[in-house]
Amino acid sequence: MEIHDVVIIGTGPAGLTAAIYAARASLNPVIYAGSMHGGQLTTTTEIENFPGFEHGIMGPKLMSDMTAQAERFGTKIIYETITKIDASKRPFKLWTHDTEFQAQTVIIATGATAKTLGLPDEAKLMGRGLSTCATCDGFFYKNKIVAVTGGGDSAMEEANYLSKLASKVYLIHRRPEFRASKIMVDRVKANPKIQMMIPYAVERALSDQSGVNGLMLKNLESNKVEELKVDGLFMAIGHKPNSDIFLPWVDVDSHGYIKTTNHTATKTPGLFAAGDIGDPNFKQAITAAGMGCQAAMQAQKYLEGHS
Ligand SMILES: Cc1cc2nc3c(=O)[nH]c(=O)nc-3n(C[C@H](O)[C@H](O)[C@H](O)COP(=O)(O)OP(=O)(O)OC[C@H]3O[C@@H](n4cnc5c(N)ncnc54)[C@H](O)[C@@H]3O)c2cc1C
Structure with a gap:
């Protein structure tokens, strides 16, 4: 069975930024898109606060450009949903509806859905x-x-x-x-x-x-x-963090947001969380992207110490 170095779950700003960094570090990341490739920004129109776009950019266009950038460096995108993970020992085991595979590190970037x-x-x-x-x-x-x-x-x-x-x-x-x-x-x-x-x-x-x-x-x-x-x-009736399948392997707050220490580390070594899934406070594309960058760099460091 193939063992990936880095598997990223979610293709919003956090996941795709993690993919860009992991791919450029030659970690051959595989990223799972779930049911909403591109994440929440694909449901909106003009984004005016993501730096670099003086006149704004449409949400779907920003996400398709991020996807192309991640692919340019060799990220493999799989348009499926992760249904289960066993992180009791490394390599971690993961499942989609019909496949099982393994990963040395996993970055959870599954977001939080606004109710x-x-x-x-x-x-x-x-x-x-x-x-x-x-x-x-x-x-x-x-x-x-x-x-x-x-x-x-x-x-x-x-x-x-x-x-x-x-x-x-x-x-x-x-x-x-x-x-x-x-x-x-x-x-x-x-x-x-x-x-x-x-x-x-x-x-x-x-x-x-x-x-x-x-x-x-x-x-x-x-x-x-x-x-x-x-x-x-x-x-403004709350958000539902998409953390259910990770519950045995991460700590969550009373709303279900994944708790992290040292930036994006969860309680399970090698399992990282980035973006809205670990952020009850800011929930912005730029903060999610920043956390994606941190998670990829922390995964890289972890792999160097646990090869
Ligand atoms: C209508 C709207 C407008 C917004 N406007 C702005 C704005 O102008 N500026 C701004 O900065 N922010 C904006 N935001 C907030 C911004 O979209 C989020 O902060 C950002 O998308 C969070 O990124 P993320 O990568 O953490 O998660 P998300 O974008 O939520 O992406 C989550 C990803 O995880 C995937 N996923 C979930 N579960 C699984 C699973 N089990 N297996 C595989 N994949 C899975 C989903 O399919 C998706 O690809 C807006 C949000 C909304 C809803």
Whole structure:
């Protein structure tokens, strides 16, 4: 059975950056793409904060260029999903639905999927008024009216962040109680640009050719449905890190993010984690790429010491 030096799981910015570094270090990396080759950025339009692109770049184009760059140095891309890993001893064993293979080191770059509300036409309106990331998309709503839905710290953070750009922010939440810390809720309540809408649930987004132009909200006390004029809705209801299959071999925090020490090392020597999967805080393409670089260099160092 073939034993690879470096197997990378996930082809988002973290995985592909790890592949570029590992390939240029002659480690012949093999990278598994899973169900979303290119990762989360393939679901969005313009990326304006990835350095090097003065006028921005479309998410899918950035990811196809990263793929081509990784392939140019000899990365082998396999368009399959890893279903299981046994990291009890080296070489590690890995499985897809019909193949078993081995690896001396593994870089987990499986990302964290933003949870969404499952609204009608949601997929069609993502990037056209619906978003899951204020840092990424807030700039497009300068002086516009937006809504944020959620009741945790990240919803409060997104509302505050957006209030510096948008002309008005509605914070929509289903219950009078919040999961967010009191200090974050108090900050939102004190912000004159933010109006709380409680207890409301978003039923659907209204749109025209240019994207979202309103929301239908249900008042959960009266059951009445009301229209709210907004230019965008930010869904801040949490992320699901794709860490389930690694659980026996890594420590995770209470949300499932992989805990690392010394940059990208997990509790299992030779098993590294990079990108959103190990980052509950920043979740940006540039930070994911940076962690991918670190993981590849740490895998290389590990292999040198354990040949
Ligand atoms: C709509 C949207 C807009 C965004 N806009 C911006 C922006 O403007 N700027 C910015 O910096 N960031 C932006 N982000 C955030 C950015 O996309 C993420 O921070 C970044 O993609 C994280 O990269 P990653 O490599 O860690 O994981 P991801 O991009 O999530 O990639 C994960 C990869 O792992 C694969 N995978 C998962 N499980 C398995 C498995 N079992 N086997 C094999 N493969 C697997 C997936 O198929 C995918 O290829 C945006 C995110 C979204 C959702």
